[in-house]
Every structure is written in structure tokens, then in C-alpha cells.
Amino acid sequence: xxxxxxxxxxxxxxxxxxxxxxxxxxxxxxxxxxxxxxxxxxxxxxxxxxxxxxxxxxxxxxxxxxxxxxxxxxxxxxxxxxxxxxxxxxxxxxxxxxxxxxxxxxxxxxxxxxxxxxxxxxxxxxxxxxxxxxxxxxxx
Amino acid sequence: xxxxxxxxxxxxxxxxxxxxxxxxxxxxxxxxxxxxxxxxxxxxxxxxxxxxxxxxxxxxxxxxxxxxxxxxxxxxxxxxxxxxxxxxxxxxxxxxxxxxxxxxxxxxxxxxxxx
Numbered sequence: 001x002x003x004x005x006x007x008x009x010x011x012x013x014x015x016x017x018x019x020x021x022x023x024x025x026x027x028x029x030x031x032x033x034x035x036x037x038x039x040x041x042x043x044x045x046x047x048x049x050x051x052x053x054x055x056x057x058x059x060x061x062x063x064x065x066x067x068x069x070x071x072x073x074x075x076x077x078x079x080x081x082x083x084x085x086x087x088x089x090x091x092x093x094x095x096x097x098x099x100x101x102x103x104x105x106x107x108x109x110x111x112x113x114x115x116x117x118x119x120x121x122x123x124x125x126x127x128x129x130x131x132x133x134x135x136x137x138x139x140x
Numbered sequence: 141x142x143x144x145x146x147x148x149x150x151x152x153x154x155x156x157x158x159x160x161x162x163x164x165x166x167x168x169x170x171x172x173x174x175x176x177x178x179x180x181x182x183x184x185x186x187x188x189x190x191x192x193x194x195x196x197x198x199x200x201x202x203x204x205x206x207x208x209x210x211x212x213x214x215x216x217x218x219x220x221x222x223x224x225x226x227x228x229x230x231x232x233x234x235x236x237x238x239x240x241x242x243x244x245x246x247x248x249x250x251x252x253x254x255x
Contacts, residue, residue: 017193019198020195024198024202033242041204045202045203048178048198048202049175049178061237084212098150102173105172105174105175105191105196106173106174106175107188108173108175109175110173110176110179113179114175114178114179
């Protein structure tokens, strides 16, 4: 079996303008290893939404991306407040983001629905006051 | 149509990517909310927006958007333009409002793509 490439990123909560740098890096690495444009697009959108969420809601965290010959697995772990009601958070348009975030172009309540839409598997583990880990898989 | 066609329809000005004006565009998306753009945008798209921050460029990058048009005379700063250059994007600027810009492009044959 071929090697799995693992990439790890620390997501800083301090600077919204830098949010998306990790997704950008993953996108260019996937291009380098010859993953199809369709799969790259799905990974890029899903991870970017997740990365933005970590900056907006969770004061940063860690993203691990594992690239195998058959799938790309993204694990986004934060130490944020947790999600009280996952079903509600999954509804398109539901958002708890403050107006300040909306003025930056996010917080439309499309983040989690987009992440689900663009991935083949998505699992959310969350504990209030402890943090949230979202695992997403795109098959290639 | 090409980026140049869209530019002529709007009487827009090129800020970045003069060398890529012959690129083909097949659909467009107009929004100030980047999450909506991420949800609905198609391949070979134009993004029309009045939002002026680095996340516009990153959103375009994730979606392989061909051209960003800043509407209502919004002027992106040099940091934003430099990010666009690094990513080989075309950036245009028009004084038209969002609604008018979308209407003019739609009338010229550019549609939103099926949902």
C-alpha cells in the first residue's frame, strides 16, 4: 500500500485576514500530487469553510489532512464552545455569528451545510465547553 | 463569453490580469456573502461582489473563479490586488451597482448556472 501523506496546520484565531491559508496550502499540495480538479475543489471548499468556522467560533485549533490513494481525510479539532444543537447548526441559514463576522462576508449559516454538501462523509463530535472535532472525507 | 466581453458590457476597468482577458466565462454569481458564493458558484465563473477584503480572493481561489468584479466603485487595496496577482486572477472594477451589473451581464447572455 502506498504511503499516506499527512499535513498538520495550527489555525490561529488572531487574524481573520489569514484565515484560509491552510486550505490554500492543501489545495496546491493536492494539485502537485495529481489529485483530480473535481476532488480538489470539494476538499478546498469544505476545508476553507471549516477553517473559517474555527477562526469565527472557536478561537482556532488544529487541522490534520491525510492524503491516501483512495481518499482525503480532513480532521478539524478545536477547543471552542462546542455546538449545542447539531441538527439546528446543520440547517442552511442558521447562524450564531455576530454582525461583525457578517460584515466580513461570512456567517450566512451555510458553513456546515456546505461542508456536508461537498464531502462524501462528515462526522461531528462535540462537547459543550470542551470543543468540536469534525472529520470529513472526500473519495478520490 | 470572454472576460473581455464582460468587461465591455459593464464598461469596467482592469485592476489585475490584463493578460488573461481572453479567458472564457460560463456563469456568474453576485453576492457579498462568501458562504453563499461557496454554496452556489459553478465552474468558469465570474464573482461580482461589493465586499472588499482578502477573503474574497481566497473564496475565488477555492472555487477556481476566473474573474472578480468589484461593483459600486469599491476599490480593493494593494494587499488584495497582490493576492489576486499571485493567484492569476483577473480583477475588474465597475461603478455600476450590484443589481445593474448582474442585469447587464444576464442580458448579454451570461447566466447563473442551474441549481
